[in-house]
Amino acid sequence: MKALAAFTMRGRASAVLVMAVAAVLFWLFPPFMVVSAAALALVTLRRGVAESLLLLVLAGGAATGLATLVLGTPWPMLDVLLAGWLPLWLLALVLRATVSLARTLQVAAAFGLIGVLVCYLLLGDPAAWWNSLLEPLRQEAARLGPTLPAAERDTLDRMLVLLGEWAPFLPGHLVSTILLSGLLALFLGRGWQAALFNPGGFRTEFHALRLGRPLAGLTLVLLAGALLSGWVPLTNLALPLSVLYTVQGIALVHALAFARSLSPAWLLLFYLLLLPLLSQLVLALGLADAWIDLRA
Numbered sequence: 001m002k003a004l005a006a007f008t009m010r011g012r013a014s015a016v017l018v019m020a021v022a023a024v025l026f027w028l029f030p031p032f033m034v035v036s037a038a039a040l041a042l043v044t045l046r047r048g049v050a051e052s053l054l055l056l057v058l059a060g061g062a063a064t065g066l067a068t069l070v071l072g073t074p075w076p077m078l079d080v081l082l083a084g085w086l087p088l089w090l091l092a093l094v095l096r097a098t099v100s101l102a103r104t105l106q107v108a109a110a111f112g113l114i115g116v117l118v119c120y121l122l123l124g125d126p127a128a129w130w131n132s133l134l135e136p137l138r139q140e141a142a143r144l145g146p147t148l149p150a151a152e153r154d155t156l157d158r159m160l161v162l163l164g165e166w167a168p169f170l171p172g173h174l175v176s177t178i179l180l181s182g183l184l185a186l187f188l189g190r191g192w193q194a195a196l197f198n199p200g201g202f203r204t205e206f207h208a209l210r211l212g213r214p215l216a217g218l219t220l221v222l223l224a225g226a227l228l229s230g231w232v233p234l235t236n237l238a239l240p241l242s243v244l245y246t247v248q249g250i251a252l253v254h255a256l257a258f259a260r261s262l263s264p265a266w267l268l269l270f271y272l273l274l275l276p277l278l279s280q281l282v283l284a285l286g287l288a289d290a291w292i293d294l295r296a
Contacts, residue, residue: 001195004018005039005192005195005196008192009196012054012055015043015059016058018039019059019063020062023059023077023080023085024066033080034188035185036185037084037182037186037189039189040059040089040189041091042192044093045092046193052093060085084182087182092186101205101206101209104186105209105244106211108182108183113240113241115240116171116233116240119171126168127168130167130170134160141157168232175239180243183244187202187206190202203254206251206254207251209251210289211245211286211290215290216287216290218241219238220287222241223238226238242283246279248289249282249286249289252289253282256294
């Protein structure tokens, strides 16, 4: 990865190449978008607004052109770039200006809340919009149903039911996914910058990450309100903030593991088992860390 970062920083052409090729490879393996956005973050952090904006245009044009040759239309690639690059670029500019991961994630929280509200403004009723997209699939499933084996028909029916039940929470999950992808790219880009110019710097920043009590209080209020009232918009607003405090919980685990000189195998176990199974516990750790200095 350090070699890729060094190649990205060699010049404008190499940065455009990394960003555009990784963005196109998204269609084969979605995590490549994180690599593409991380290259943008690295250039933004080192070279500022003007150079990174130029790269956005050049690499975006190259990626869209390549994707058009394959897909026959530029719009899917443009939609992916808009979601994958724009929020990350803005967060990278904030990080460059503030030199603070905590402040940057606080701005990301504002982006997340605004994003959920924009989803409601654009989609109206998200459940109705999502179900309108599912309706052709339901009709096709009904047409093919008699010809499918019973097991496949049951699996298809369960999948459609689950997708329908997920529909009301579309704004929160969509914004949370975009936000998490942007943060991963930002952290990777910041890590590359530290590896090239300040070894160990990102680890120190990440281990000290704390988002503060006011944001934690807002997150708790939204979570409690969603649980007590069952009002879906509150749940959707709480989801992006929950992602941020899960990230703080992960930073806390890394800090404690480093302070106690634990083997990297423990962190691997954490990511493979504990984080997927006990993500709510990690969220709780992140929220508790706002009031209790667990690192001490």
